[in-house]
Amino acid sequence: MPPLNIAVAGLACETSMFSPARTLAPAFHPRRDREILTEYPFLQPGTPLGDTAAWHGALIGHALPGGIVVREDFEQLAAEILTRLAAIVATTPLDGLWFDIHGAMCVEGLDDVEGELLRRIRTVIGGRAVVSASMDLHGNVSRELAHQSDLITCFRMAPHEDESDTKQRACRNLVDLLLTQQHDQHDQHDQHETALPYKAWIPLPILLPGEQTSTRVEPAKSLYALVPEVEATEGVIDAAVWVGYAWADEPRNRAAVVVTGWGQDAVAAGAERLAQRFWAVHAQFHFVGPTGSLAECLDVALAAQARPFFISDSGDNPTAGGAGDVPWGLVQLLARPEFQPPSGPTVLYASLPGPQAVQAMVAAGVGAMVTVTAGAAVDATHGGPLTMTGRVHAIRHGDPDALIEAVLQVGSVYAILTQLRKPYHHEHDFTDLDLDPRAADLVVVKIGYLEPELFALAADWRLALTPGGVDQDLVRLGHHRIRRPMWPFEKSFPVPPDLHARMIPLSSDPLTGPDE
Template structure:
């Protein structure tokens, strides 16, 4: 008999300290994800791109399952998901699920770090509502981001949670495939898996979580060695260290045919994470220091581009991608052959489109999110190129996603060029420079508003990568956030102080 599996998704990574909340319209538009899709349109829209749902659909179709598509929605990271957006999206997904008829399994593409205006644990609540609808016997599998803040309720309500193993997340589609295979095993044997769940005890700055570098690279290699014999799946979640609620933080989840096997696998990963604490370290620069270091390297013969990550305004961590600290530093240093992207300023983009290519305009760029130490940057700029903002992001992170950045422009200030857009998306693909005429391979300096995902497409051309701090809503170190509700005792950085709630 053909297996009938419902599939859908709802993704958001929430920075509770960020300035802007996620509305329903943000999920419709999709940001760096694909736009909202429902029913059969979901199966078409996700084809051939790097998303968990895409890999899950491809694997399910290869296995001959009958797929019952529900709804799928994702929005770029920001502050809390509004109550209206959450309830509206979940209601639609559950309505589709209720109409799906007999099911052998449910597969959900989630993030794992969603906080809403009215809920700390968006995914735990969704999984609980799905469980209530399908009953205790139908297995539920979820594909999750490496940055998931996994809660006890999520572990309880799902039969298996499977996390990404790369950061940059070049394996999103592959993780969807692994999730489908795990669900297939559950449906084949009709036997539940035992679970082992550990919450780990220190937070790591996002740039040092990259699996391109040690110690994270070794930790994720270790996962595959644990999946043998009775152990079906092991995931290490680094956690998203900007969600102020008690269950924020890293964790490990293991699934096996016996409790002893699950516990051994989870214990091994937890031990390795503890031993790696001192190795999560690296150099970080202020904006002026980073640009000075890049100019020094170039003067000594380094062939660009040197890539500088504006990590504290990363829209992939809740930033609005509009702070001006790095841009000011470039202009003040008279940087040559430099480009910055993306700077989200719909008013400036509209002004550029009214003036036309080749014109000079006076405009105050960015700085509108109320970030301490940041403000709009008045400039006189030449409009080099205009665009409608539609592009195909073909690098390994976006993996062929079609982005709509809205009316966009390349503005030139001296020898510094700025990609100004109307919609936000993380700068993680070289096409996000090329679509307005900037050839990234020919630049001397590239400033990217990203923490790590840019590495997937920019590391192959980078002479050097420098992590920089300018004023922004996502501090480099979690220790610099104004925590109030984090679990007591959680260390706020590797080898750092433990959190104690304010009195």
């Protein structure tokens, strides 16, 4: 059997269309050629996948979630992907492509950009190369993306503790399929006949934020527990459920189910089973933890005995697409009289970008008293910049996201200011700044559901429903291009949704019919 040759390419950025921020090409931190493969331990020599196929890196780029991607910057990255793939194809018979994406990227002037990017890629690698896509469960699967892919899967956990497992599964499914094709071609002595799996796609009129669909709690916990059961069915290769991305406004933004496999009946039945379960529980989804206004959450935290008490400032969550520089939450916090004296309850706040403020703190040095202004340089929708006077507690250089971090103590609040926005998901994010979250009374973080380390640290927790580009109150955001009716925008459906499987044509076949 000839060796397998597989290319790797993709762009990933979860982008809010309700944030004024814009994402540029450098934010993707593009990696090329061999440096791509160092990102994936399961593709290294000495591993089953690394030894079974030759993996050829084209270009991948993973940006921190943010605002819409500038069209010119997307075109620059997309053109480089096509150029690099063309160079690979010119010297190597390409058997397959691993399409490493998120699924919620939005680009100025384009709808369904992942489907469009894969369509362009197909013009270079051809229709016979097998494509396996791996995605975030908060991505969107249009009919076009399902059509252009031969295999497609997504995470089964939120928080995404199975990200590496999912990507490895996508690659393993791809290699297994290519080996099956090789074996069949060898037996048939027909190098032109290839077998591709069936694909069943079902869109659902549901659009929910991730904070209501965590697999830690019901009903998502049981829904996603059903996925491996369907996958284990004879004739099925993979099963996947997407909840969609709630903070964009395109016709593709909705939940979806895709099942792939060799048995057409099994694939269709599995997809319908998952879709029917999803719809049966759609009205039962709720926030992953107790919620309230920021003021209500602070009142509960101050009255509680549990320490440390975590509060999510969710509306400007940078890991969901928020600009990250909305100062609204910190303004409310500093206005509370309980935190104004230095002897008040210790509060850690993460975080607020303010490049000029950080530079002023660096110039003043640790221990100095400074007056600085930060925030609202990108998103001033919910108030202007915040001016604070306090003591410089710590400064740290060299963070890969923030570049420079500086902590300003204002009363009993320790506010982390950054040169560039950064998510705070790990204990060391705080301890690196001489802050001890375990000893704090309150920790307020721009985040949605707590990531695993913070969840383990929190003695108690509340999700504050704060304003921003990823506001949890979807109805007030102003969607106008999503398909209607859509839960929770409509609470009743006069006509039940069609949950029958749509069998998607093979990737080399023409796509016909509406993207219903």
